[in-house]
Amino acid sequence: MENLRVMFARCAGVLCQIAAGACLLIAMPISGTERGISINTPIQKPPALYDVTVEKRVMIEMRDGIKLATALYRPVGFDDKKLPVILIRTPYGAHYGASADEAKFFAGQGYIVAVQDKRGRWDSEGEYRYMFGDRNDGYDTVEWLGVQPWSSGKVGMYGCSYDGVLQNLTAAERPPHLAAIVPKSSGSTIAKANEDEPLTRYGYQYSSGDSFSGGVMKLATGAAWKLSAGYNIFYTRPAHVSLERWKQVADLYDPSGKIPKVDVLSALWTLPVLGMLERMGAPHNDFDFVLKIGAADPYWREVGYRQEVRIAVPALHVSSWYDSGPGQQLWNMKVFAKYATTETAARNQYAIIGPTGHCKGEEATANTIVGERPVGDGRFDYWHIYLDWFATWLKGEQRGIDNWPRVSYYLMGAGEWRTADDWPIPETQYVKYFFNSDGDARSLYGNGKLSTKSPRTDATKDTFTYDPATPVPTYGGALCCIEGVVGGESGSYDQRIVEARADVLVYTSEVLEKDVSVVGDIEAVLYVSSSAKDTDFTVKLVDVYPDGRAFAIQDGILRARFREGFDRETFMTEGGVYKLHVSAEATANMFPAGHRIRVEIASSNFPKYVRNLNTGGRNYDETHFVTAYNTLHHGKRYPSHILLPVIDSITTQDSQK
Secondary structure, eight states, X not given: OTTSOEEEEEETTEEEEEEOTTTSOOOEEOOTTGXXXXXXXXXXXXXXXXXXXXXXXXXXXXXXXXXXXXXXXXXXXXXXXXXXXXXXXXXXXXXXXXXXXXXXXXXXXXXXXXXXXXXXXXXXXXXXXXXXXXXXXXXXXXXXXXXXXXXXXXXXXXXXXXXXXXXXXXXXXXXXXXXXXXXXXXXXXXXXXXXXXXXXXXXXXXXXXXXXXXXXXXXXXXXHHHHHTOBOOXXXXXXXXXXXXXXXXXXXXXXXXXXXXXXXXXXXXXXXXXXXXXXHTOOSBSHHHHHHHOSSOTHHHHHTTTSOOOOOSOEEEEEETTSSOHHHXXXXXXXXXXXXXXXXXXXXXXXXXESSOTTOGXXXXXXXXXXXXXXXOOOBOHHHHHHHHHHHHHHOOOOSGGGSXXXXXXXXXXXXXXXXXXXXXXXXXXXXXXXXXXXXXXSTTSOOEEESSXXXXXXXXXXXXXXXXXXXXXXXXXXXXXXXXXXXXXXXXXXXXXXXXXXXXEEEOOOOSSOEEEEEEEEEEEEEEESSSSOEEEEEEEEEOTTXXXXXXXXXXXXXXXXXXXXXXXXXXXXXXEEEEEEEEEEEEEEOTTOEEEEXXXXXXXXXXXXXXXXXXXXXXXOOOOOEEEEEEESXXXXXXXXXXXXXXXXXXXXXX
């Protein structure tokens, strides 16, 4: 990383340099084929059984008359036979990249694969708006595919990232011909379980796709994606050119937007945030629109995120622990099962969660390294699993799905795949690890302690300074869509360079005498106060190795004004103490004996999350900011703690179900 650019940070009050390459951007074990799952063996993508042809730019008409361009990939030799169809709806281009490669793979196994350009993108008609119109368009496309003379009437859906979210939205409309879906890395829940549930926990993260967490915009992901892939305007067929003529010449043209040659990392520092991409010269996009509406705007209901979810199809949910939303993917699985309209759909919700990053599960090796952290043999037989899944639901074949575990997940730290028949795992104990100090937990060199023992003192506290001019830098983590755009990496990195800062509170446990496996959702309960009427609080869970390396496991954030729900703003007053529940997503990590558990508390994680300027204003259109003096209270009266989901034989009087 020595060739990566350098950014400055304030370490224990002294200005120092840190390498910022990654700084931005930044149950029972399974063995062999136990329970119908094959893992930890050399995994090869099955070879094609058939040659494949492609018919480009088939225009499918939607209910409002708009026509969406669709490429049809067909196996050779089935002209007189009806075949099941796999649909990939995508904003990334029906003829390009992963979508085309995966279409050829499934078509080579005997499926017709339809890859469709999303409304307003590439060759499709209409206006593109972020996440807009996809419930109806997905429904209409599935039903068109289901009644074609070459279709068996069984339609499945497949795809990763945005393509995965589009499956969730389509499934929520319950098209009759949709038989199964495989949403991968679609870690944004699409709706509240029901309209009576408050906007809390994942309930307020889902409403914005992958744009917000804890009410705070994911700046690096949002800016990078909209800069590189989220533009609204494409060159397409002129009105005077017939569709047939356009099909003959379209491949000679490149409709994609061109990323401007700018220093994106530096641009992320500029204020106001509103207009940031426009100042870079980026193609027209929805960055400013999403920034202004926030996480609880009625727009998300119009899109279809904030509607009751009642699906009628089996779903195989696939994600990774260093992806941007594995906990939300598992939440989807639970919500889909609970509110399914058929018993078959309710019984057939499965999840596979690996140790890698966004859409990279199939890239795991015998010696998988995620960022800088070696996690072991993360291989999993994904491709055969996908083929078994679709053969079961689209062809009616018996492929042993009844023997699958509900959840297959990789336990980092132990270096092994495990299974669970429910999520959260029924034997989970939720253990409180309390924060404490001898008066100053600032930085790695402070005296912050993390312990399962209930606090005995009445009131203690740690205060730190949060200056938006020198925010705590992002150093890896669970990130999406930033590699190659902002110059960084997702994954796990040694956090000691961050923990050296005086604006980071560091709480560390004693050396563990036995293994502690943390598997499930993570939540911190913080009692805080601030000199500002609004500020942010961040939480990061860290695995400290015996040699001192401190690898990040998961993190989260909460904007204090949203502590009572993301559909309302409640500001703080100086001197008041407020209780915050901060979600730090989900993980599966064994902290082995000899390691230590560490938690970092701060008020920024930049540029993963946009900075809070501490004024109580709208943030996005401001250039003025103030310094906040933030306090974490702990002790008997204010028992600030992190609640860790622990499995594998840990017992403590402070545990609670």
